[in-house]
Amino acid sequence: MTGNHFFDDLEEVRSGIIDADVVSLFFPYFGKTVLIDTRSNGADGPAIMLTDMVRNPQERVRSMEKLRPGFPDVHKMILIPWVRYIYTLAESGIWATIVERLEECSYLEAEQAAGAIFDELRLLERRELISVVKGSTYETIWSRDMSN
Numbered sequence: 001m002t003g004n005h006f007f008d009d010l011e012e013v014r015s016g017i018i019d020a021d022v023v024s025l026f027f028p029y030f031g032k033t034v035l036i037d038t039r040s041n042g043a044d045g046p047a048i049m050l051t052d053m054v055r056n057p058q059e060r061v062r063s064m065e066k067l068r069p070g071f072p073d074v075h076k077m078i079l080i081p082w083v084r085y086i087y088t089l090a091e092s093g094i095w096a097t098i099v100e101r102l103e104e105c106s107y108l109e110a111e112q113a114a115g116a117i118f119d120e121l122r123l124l125e126r127r128e129l130i131s132v133v134k135g136s137t138y139e140t141i142w143s144r145d146m147s148n
Contacts, residue, residue, distance in 0.1 A: 016078040046107040
C-alpha cells in the first residue's frame with residue numbers, strides 16, 4: 001500500500017463524482033470496485049454496490065448492462081483508481097461527496113448503504129495488509145543476507 005503520497009487532484013475527483021452518471025472507484029490492491037450508479041428507471045433507483053474490478057472501461061460498461069438491465073446507456077462514467085489507504089477516502093472528503101451525490105439523486109438510506117460498503121472496504125484492506133505481512137500471496141524480490 002502506498003499511503004498518502006500521491007499528488008492527484010482531489011478536487012477534480014470530487015467534480016467527476018458530482019457530474020458522472022456512473023462512478024467506478026476501484027482498488028487495484030484487492031481487486032474490488034465500488035460502483036455508484038445515479039441513474040433511475042421506472043422500477044429501480046440509484047445504486048451503490050461493491051463488485052469485482054474489471055480490466056478496462058468497455059468491460060465495466062458490459063458489466064453495468066448485466067448488473068442493471070433495463071437502464072439507459074451510460075452517458076458519463078468516471079473511473080477512479082484508489083491506491084491510497086481506505087481511511088483517506090473519508091479524510092479527503094471523497095466518501096462524503098459520494099454519499100452527498102447519492103442523496104442528491106434520491107437514494108434512500110444513502111449514508112447507511114455507503115457506510116456498509118466502507119466497512120467492507122476497510123475489512124478487505126486489512127486482510128490484504130495481513131497477507132502482505134504474512135507473505136501468503138506476496139513474495140519478496142530480495143532478502144537480507146542472514147549469514148553475517
